[in-house]
Amino acid sequence: MAKTIQADICVIGGGSGGLSVAAGASQMGAKVVLLEKGKMGGDCLNYGCVPSKALIAAGHAADTVRHAGKFGVNGHEPEVDFLGVRDHVRGVIAAIAPHDSVERFEELGVTVIEAAGSFTGPGEMIAGDTRIKAKRFVIATGSSAAVPPIPGLDHVPFLTNETVFDLAERPEHLIVIGGGPIGAELAQAQRRLGARVSLLEMFTVLGKDDPDVTAFARKRLVEDGIEIHEGIAIKEIAQDGNGIAVSIEVDGKPQRIVGSHLLVAAGRRANVNGLNLEAAGVTYSAKGIEVDARLRTTNKKIFAIGDVAGGYQFTHMAGYHAGIVIRNVLFKLPAKVDYKAVPWVTFTDPEIAHVGLTEAQAREQFGDKVRALKWSFEENDRAQAERATEGLVKVVVGARGKILGASIAGLHAGELLQPWVLAISQGMKIGAMANLIAPYPTLGEVNKRAAGSYYTPSLFSERTRKIVRFLQRF
Numbered sequence: 001m002a003k004t005i006q007a008d009i010c011v012i013g014g015g016s017g018g019l020s021v022a023a024g025a026s027q028m029g030a031k032v033v034l035l036e037k038g039k040m041g042g043d044c045l046n047y048g049c050v051p052s053k054a055l056i057a058a059g060h061a062a063d064t065v066r067h068a069g070k071f072g073v074n075g076h077e078p079e080v081d082f083l084g085v086r087d088h089v090r091g092v093i094a095a096i097a098p099h100d101s102v103e104r105f106e107e108l109g110v111t112v113i114e115a116a117g118s119f120t121g122p123g124e125m126i127a128g129d130t131r132i133k134a135k136r137f138v139i140a141t142g143s144s145a146a147v148p149p150i151p152g153l154d155h156v157p158f159l160t161n162e163t164v165f166d167l168a169e170r171p172e173h174l175i176v177i178g179g180g181p182i183g184a185e186l187a188q189a190q191r192r193l194g195a196r197v198s199l200l201e202m203f204t205v206l207g208k209d210d211p212d213v214t215a216f217a218r219k220r221l222v223e224d225g226i227e228i229h230e231g232i233a234i235k236e237i238a239q240d241g242n243g244i245a246v247s248i249e250v251d252g253k254p255q256r257i258v259g260s261h262l263l264v265a266a267g268r269r270a271n272v273n274g275l276n277l278e279a280a281g282v283t284y285s286a287k288g289i290e291v292d293a294r295l296r297t298t299n300k301k302i303f304a305i306g307d308v309a310g311g312y313q314f315t316h317m318a319g320y321h322a323g324i325v326i327r328n329v330l331f332k333l334p335a336k337v338d339y340k341a342v343p344w345v346t347f348t349d350p351e352i353a354h355v356g357l358t359e360a361q362a363r364e365q366f367g368d369k370v371r372a373l374k375w376s377f378e379e380n381d382r383a384q385a386e387r388a389t390e391g392l393v394k395v396v397v398g399a400r401g402k403i404l405g406a407s408i409a410g411l412h413a414g415e416l417l418q419p420w421v422l423a424i425s426q427g428m429k430i431g432a433m434a435n436l437i438a439p440y441p442t443l444g445e446v447n448k449r450a451a452g453s454y455y456t457p458s459l460f461s462e463r464t465r466k467i468v469r470f471l472q473r474f
């Protein structure tokens with residue numbers, strides 16, 4: 001017979017979103033139950049951001065050795081110990097894991113149940129042998145790799161983000177399906193660690209970002225030796241001896257690529273299976289759980305946050321959602337999401353970072369009032385010293401210099417983006433960035449210079465010259 005617990009909030013899923021709600025709500029005095037069916041920390045810690053960034057760091061180390069010659073330092077082809085790389089990735093996860101552990105959450109006063117939750121009605125669910133009745137539920141069950149319906153894919157072994165970080169040896173030839181952030185980041189890391197890599201993308205690599213900036217990442221992926229096949233259709237996948245054969249069509253012509261390993265990174269699907277959402281009156285579609293601007297589902301006592309809510313699928317958005325839910329549930333405030341300053345970074349080398357509107361989106365909304373300001377990393381002294389001159393800041397401004405969006409390609413683009421996130425969230429104008437004193441020599445000067453270029457046409461015009469000449473008479 002199941003025992004019953006009463007709670008103020010029951011959180012389903014101990015990943016980026018669920019842990020933030022549970023920790024916050026419990027420390028603010030609510031009685032919280034947290035259900036986790038897998039590993040605490042969710043995708044980000046165990047199968048996502050953390051292992052991917054650790055693998056990228058290993059790839060970067062290999063690349064630094066390989067190309068050290070440009071600094072006059074003995075550069076050579078590095079020897080990569082793949083087991084050592086795997087240990088490094090596991091070590092990084094282990095260093096962060098205590099922060100997300102059952103022990104820490106129980107110390108914070110959260111009741112953690114390590115079992116899958118399933119609704120049995122609009123206000124209760126069952127997890128293992130426990131029935132939970134709660135005033136509010138927060139569904140934070142995340143997403144998993146979507147497996148495209150390609151003939152033959154279900155008959156061959158393939159890797160996803162849940163298994164790729166367990167590889168104990170270098171893949172001889174890794175075929176990656178999907179050129180989004182997961183595909184591009186992992187393709188480059190694996191290539192730099194010595195694998196041959198083929199990247200297959202039905203549209204364009206990193207197609208969600210501004211092509212002016214993604215061009216820099218794409219160029220480097222090619223220079224690294226990744227074989228990119230864009231605009232292709234995958235017709236069939238089959239076992240070929242010990243390898244895997246992928247038949248593709250490029251401009252109507254068939255081609256066959258045989259690799260040793262296959263990684264599927266073709267988008268995500270929301271984790272709703274087994275939740276029995278029908279019993280709770282929660283509506284969902286293939287995109288995820290339907291939510292309103294307060295992140296309430298069709299059952300107003302049940303919220304959905306993070307990847308399962310189907311919008312921006314980033315750890316920082318799951319964290320942002322958690323804050324909105326806490327304000328709604330604990331403080332009874334009608335807090336709503338505001339997506340005007342959502343940043344994201346793809347951790348290829350060079351990094352690609354974006355916030356706000358792209359130039360195309362801004363022109364669609366504001367027509368020819370929009371100006372795009374660009375500044376190249378080549379003009380930055382620090383980038384020259386670091387030999388990292390391949391990069392660009394592109395800022396989109398509207399009427400009276402209002403900052404609408406920014407995209408950056410280049411070394412540390414993710415760090416360089418942050419002032420633009422603040423500027424857009426605070427509704428600032430371009431003059432604010434143009435007038436700040438940027439320390440020399442920093443990469444951050446590119447932001448000031450891009451902003452300053454807004455004034456170039458009027459500052460160096462014939463009209464200004466006439467005014468200056470006139471004023472010099474006195």
Ligand SMILES: Cc1cc2nc3c(=O)[nH]c(=O)nc-3n(C[C@H](O)[C@H](O)[C@H](O)COP(=O)(O)OP(=O)(O)OC[C@H]3O[C@@H](n4cnc5c(N)ncnc54)[C@H](O)[C@@H]3O)c2cc1C
Binds near residue numbers: 014044143306
């Ligand atoms: C390879 C990769 C790299 C990424 N890199 C980045 C990055 O650099 N930056 C970034 O911002 N984002 C990145 N992401 C995205 C990021 O991982 C997700 O956006 C984030 O983890 C979403 O958090 P969440 O809380 O919604 O879900 P998750 O963190 O996935 O947590 C969901 C949890 O719910 C549990 N669960 C599911 N169903 C149930 C159930 N019925 N009962 C109990 N528990 C359940 C799962 O076991 C899981 O632990 C990356 C993703 C991948 C795959």
Ligand SMILES: NC(=O)c1ccc[n+]([C@@H]2O[C@H](COP(=O)([O-])OP(=O)(O)OC[C@H]3O[C@@H](n4cnc5c(N)ncnc54)[C@H](O)[C@@H]3O)[C@@H](O)[C@H]2O)c1
Binds near residue numbers: 181182
């Ligand atoms: N740095 C980061 O912040 C980061 C890193 C990794 C993942 N993520 C998050 O995870 C999400 C999922 O990443 P993702 O890369 O899997 O998804 P995605 O949807 O961004 O990209 C998937 C790509 O696969 C392609 N594709 C789909 N089916 C295909 C097929 N049959 N053949 C060839 N190509 C196909 C799509 O055209 C698309 O370009 C991202 O959108 C992002 O929200 C973030």
